[in-house]
Amino acid sequence: MPEAKPTNNDSASADEGVQIDLISGARMDGLASMEKIRLILDSVRDGKIVILEEGLSPEEESRLIEVTMSEINPDGFTGLEIETYPSTQAATKGLLDRIMGRESTKKLTVIGPANQIKTLHKDETLISALVSRK
Amino acid sequence: MCTEWKIGVYALQPSDRPDAREAREVRMGLLTNLKDSISKVTDRLFADSEPKRIGIYGPPNAGKTTLANRIAIDWAGDTVGPESHIPHETRRARRKENVTIERNNQTVTIDVVDTPGVTTKVDYKEFLDHDMEKEDAVRRSREATEGVAEAMHWLREDVDGVIYVLDSTQDPFTQVNTMLIGIIESRDLPVLIFANKTDLEDANVQQVANAFPQHETVPLSALEGNNMDEVYDKIAEYFG
Numbered sequence A: 001m002p003e004a005k006p007t008n009n010d011s012a013s014a015d016e017g018v019q020i021d022l023i024s025g026a027r028m029d030g031l032a033s034m035e036k037i038r039l040i041l042d043s044v045r046d047g048k049i050v051i052l053e054e055g056l057s058p059e060e061e062s063r064l065i066e067v068t069m070s071e072i073n074p075d076g077f078t079g080l081e082i083e084t085y086p087s088t089q090a091a092t093k094g095l096l097d098r099i100m101g102r103e104s105t106k107k108l109t110v111i112g113p114a115n116q117i118k119t120l121h122k123d124e125t126l127i128s129a130l131v132s133r134k
Numbered sequence B: 001m002c003t004e005w006k007i008g009v010y011a012l013q014p015s016d017r018p019d020a021r022e023a024r025e026v027r028m029g030l031l032t033n034l035k036d037s038i039s040k041v042t043d044r045l046f047a048d049s050e051p052k053r054i055g056i057y058g059p060p061n062a063g064k065t066t067l068a069n070r071i072a073i074d075w076a077g078d079t080v081g082p083e084s085h086i087p088h089e090t091r092r093a094r095r096k097e098n099v100t101i102e103r104n105n106q107t108v109t110i111d112v113v114d115t116p117g118v119t120t121k122v123d124y125k126e127f128l129d130h131d132m133e134k135e136d137a138v139r140r141s142r143e144a145t146e147g148v149a150e151a152m153h154w155l156r157e158d159v160d161g162v163i164y165v166l167d168s169t170q171d172p173f174t175q176v177n178t179m180l181i182g183i184i185e186s187r188d189l190p191v192l193i194f195a196n197k198t199d200l201e202d203a204n205v206q207q208v209a210n211a212f213p214q215h216e217t218v219p220l221s222a223l224e225g226n227n228m229d230e231v232y233d234k235i236a237e238y239f240g
């Protein structure tokens, strides 16, 4: 990977280690979809690992993939690694939620730079990842 | 169509006051649902004249193009696009229109949309392993990222049903599969899971079925043409 752009003062620098941001559901609730996506992508492109307490809605995940694709470039960003527990929703989604278009999306989500995070194991109760310093 | 598009753009407005946004999101939820019900009614009314657009989704190399070509050859006498063992061969969504499938005494007309395999990462260096020059690999990866973005867009705006193709020799419990199925479910689209490559020795159809128990799984070999009768029965049943 090329040198991470040290434009941001609090970005994790290679010799210091890897920065991990745990973002609460409350903090994400205050943001619009595109603000959430921007926050995630800016952090990940800075080499940070982002852990979301409550994850994203399917719609937001879809847009996150789309925006990620538009920002991938050959000499820097290769995309992201994202892990959530496999959901066991569908059947348990409430009728009112469906009518109102609300999805229950409270699932811990880990997102990091594709070239720095590697999922070792994942099942319904455990996500194990290897993070490397770049 | 025009109003739908406007609603989409409105939802994208990035920053305004949270309370206004909340109210709008509730409104939007209602609007979207109202719009959905209207379009479902109109879909039914125009069922005979307007073919359903069926998107073929799934990870790279699952056999999406092989399947799309087989459907197109069987029912329209023509292919959709090239198949390849190199990931991201399909870098543009390709459409075969008006494929009419006859089952028993029923006919279904669909537009088959073959999409690039969805992923959250693309590294041009992976193409270098396939004997490609750097310049080619970079161009190919750029096309691949555009294709994936386009495929996500199609999924949000332009498909009426989804065939989700998986390679039965691979672990189905991947993040991309989980996310994509979640996105498809949130849009209430009819979906069939196709467990492909059953001709291979280590195919594990049961594992695929277990991964998505809420959906019907159909085993097949798109390459060998195995179990295509059931494939077409299910397509007619789900998307007719």
Ligand SMILES: Nc1nc2c(ncn2[C@@H]2O[C@H](COP(=O)(O)OP(=O)(O)O)[C@@H](O)[C@H]2O)c(=O)[nH]1
Residues within 6 Å of the ligand: B058, B059, B060, B061, B062, B063, B064, B065, B066, B067, B082, B083, B084, B085, B087, B088, B089, B090, B117, B196, B197, B198, B199, B200, B220, B221, B222, B223, B224
């Ligand atoms: N053995 C076997 N190989 C298949 C089958 N379907 C597709 N393939 C092969 O898998 C590779 C990827 O196929 P392709 O249709 O291009 O996959 P796509 O990326 O999902 O569009 C090609 O080498 C195909 O020949 C199948 O049913 N059995």
Ligand SMILES: [Mg+2]
Residues within 6 Å of the ligand: B064, B065, B066, B083, B089, B090, B115, B116, B117
């Ligand atoms: Mg293809």
